[in-house]
Amino acid sequence: MKNTILILFLIGVLNSCDNQKLSHKEAVTTYYNAFDSGEFNKIKTVIHDSITMVNGDFLTPFDKNSFYEFYKWDSVFKPSNQVIELVEENDDVIATITQKNIRNAFLKNNPLQFKVKVSFTSGKISKIEELEYIEVNWNTWAQDRDSLVNWMKVNHPKLDRFVNDLTIQGAINYVQAIEFYEVRE
Template sequence: MKNIFFILFFAVILTSCGNQKLSHKKTVNSYYKAFDSGEFNKIKEVIHDSITLISGDFVMPFDKKSFHEFYKWDSVFEPSYEIIELVKEDDDVIATITQKNIRNKFLKNNPLKLNVKISFVSGKITKVEELDYIDVNWNTWAQRRDSLVSFVKVNHPELDGFVNDMTMPGAMRYLKAIELYEGRE
């Protein structure tokens, strides 16, 4: 009888440990760590069935399949994410992060540092909203982007449209455009 009690007790403990939800801060850590390490399956574990990314006036809703396409676009630029600070605010988390990647390097804002608000439904990430950027030189960013777009239109029209194409092929055309632009001299 004593043995059955201990077995049941440990079974209940193990089952309850397995069903624990991650705290919101741990979920955010897992999300960015998975982006950083290139493990989309781990991202799927912490995002809701739908997730919305908000960047200024751009609102981009995704399901898990379309978010995977965004992830593949992002991965082409070989990103590296670092969480600087996480602050719980009501049911949301405000994160200060840095993102280094090939695109940001070309645009002369590497690392890109920003504050994002992460919202949750049922313990899963459902929205990532960019709040503000820290020490970003938008004039340099725009000048570099516009120079690249103009260069491509004149010299490599087959790559045109890469800036707004957030698919893996679009990202690959973006990288090719950077390579050709930087190698033009």
């Protein structure tokens, strides 16, 4: 009888540890840290079955499988994200993030600093909406991107369209385009 009670108690304690929900701030921190550490399984634990990314007027809905494809695309650029500030507003979190990566470095905006509003459904991240970019030089960004695209069309047409290709191959082509462009004569 004592052993049965002890076993039931231990099972209860272990189950309660597994069922602890993260706060919204902890979920956002886990999300960005998992991008850095390359642990998609941790991302899966904090995102809802569907997640929508909002960039200006563009809405990109994902399920977990398609989000994994986005994650693989992003990982090619070797991102490093740092959560600078988290502020809870109602059921949302406003996060200020700095992001370093190969693409941002080439476009001379590294680190890129921005604010997002993270929304939740059933305690999981369901929407990430870009609110503002902080001290970004969009003219330099556009000039460098356009120079790269135009140079690639002429010198490496097989890699053309890499800018809008959000597949892992598109990201690989983007990095390769940057490498070709940086060593051009």
